[in-house]
Amino acid sequence: MSYASNHGVPWRLGRSKVVMAAAGLIVVAGAAVVYLTTSPGSARPSSVADASPVPAESGAVIGAAPAPSGSASAAASAGASKSATAKAPATGWIPVDAAAWKAQVDAYQALKTDPVPAGVGNLPEFRADCQYSHSLADDPIVFPGLAGSSHMHSFVGNKAVTADTTPEDLTKFTATTCKPVQDHSAYWVPTLYDAATNKPVETTGFRVYYRSLMNTSAGQLPMPNGLRMISGDATKRQPTPRGAQGQFYCAFYGPGDLDGVARSTNGNWPICGGDATLHFMMQFPDCWDGKHLDSPNHKDHVKHGSGNACPASHPVKIPAITFDIQYGAKGTQQGYYLSSDKEGRSASSMHGDAFVMWDAATMNKRTKNCILQRRTCDNNGYQQ
Secondary structure, three states, rough: OOEEEOOOOOOOOOOOOOOOOOOOOOOOOOEEEEEOOOOHHHOOOOOOOOOOOOOOOOOOOOOOOOOOHHHHHHHOOOOOOOOOOOOOOOOOOOOOOOHHHHHHHHHOOOHOOOOOOOOOOOEEEEEEOOEEEEEOOOOOOOOOOOOOOOOOOEEEEOOOOOOOOOOOOHHHOOOEEEOOEEOOOEEEOOOEEEEEOOOEEEEEEEEEEEOOOOOOOEEEEOOOOOOOEEEOOOOOOOOOOOOOOOOEEEEOOOOOOOOOOOOOOOOEEOOOOOOEEOOOOOOOEEOOOEEEEEEEEEEOOOOOOOOOOOOOOOOOOOEEEEEEEEEEEOOOOOOOOOOOEOOOOOOOOOOEEEOOOEEEEHHHHHHHHHHHHEEEEEEOOOOO
């Protein structure tokens, strides 16, 4: 797998354009999961104006697997003693389970950081490296329970994801294409097609960064399990010419032309030179309202921070997810199209979904060691 980099030079990250460095892969073993959602009867519309890091309401649905060894791991799994007894609300405002979230935060606050080995960088991030899993015309966030109702999506991560997938399912069926294996999340994007052949072009690399976008990690908290988010707009219909925001770009190790050495006939797709291939990068918000795991438009419960702080409406500073996606294609004169916009044949409708589910102890440990301490981590922890 290769990523946009200049021989290992660290990434430079702005909120509109990102360039990152590549790193290695290491697999580790996993254990407990806590997902944070209340019972179906608890779902209701509410204002985010009075949002707080730990919501007032509490629920009873907590999913778990056997707890890992060690006191820190046991503490992180404190909220995972009950079995799931009901499905999560299908859509709309889905409230977090206050007790489970408080248990995770308490465990996180009590957790001690691990000593930092010599030579570890200062990029506040950890990651999961994933491979293509399967394709379905399903979307368990936008069209839950409605198989075949979506345009085609390419899924990475959890191998069991369908339109019917709930947080409970992500804890029960944990086979994954991601490393580390403690990441049970599902990630997906619209399927890319070759315009000349109408055949799918699947991802050959899919790196998911969890990182800080701010200059300070003060107040940093881990990601709540069961969080759903969407980045991008599947309904957007605009050209994506050379230099446009939201276009696919060319990348490999070393310098090169991100916009391609040439363009497709319609100008919307780069043609890559040398060893470079098509890439796409998208960024998710880093602030959460502290109350809801989803919202009717799958965006209102999260928000981008600004000025190195989260807004009062979304006060919880969470790791920012960034997708760095690689395709094994170099570009053609005929170009490509996304399943979300076959007619327009531009990249403007590119979007991504994240359905977050980690082993809670691992999420807490990575967030504290890597993001709170502002240290560079890979799949296994500190990157050396």
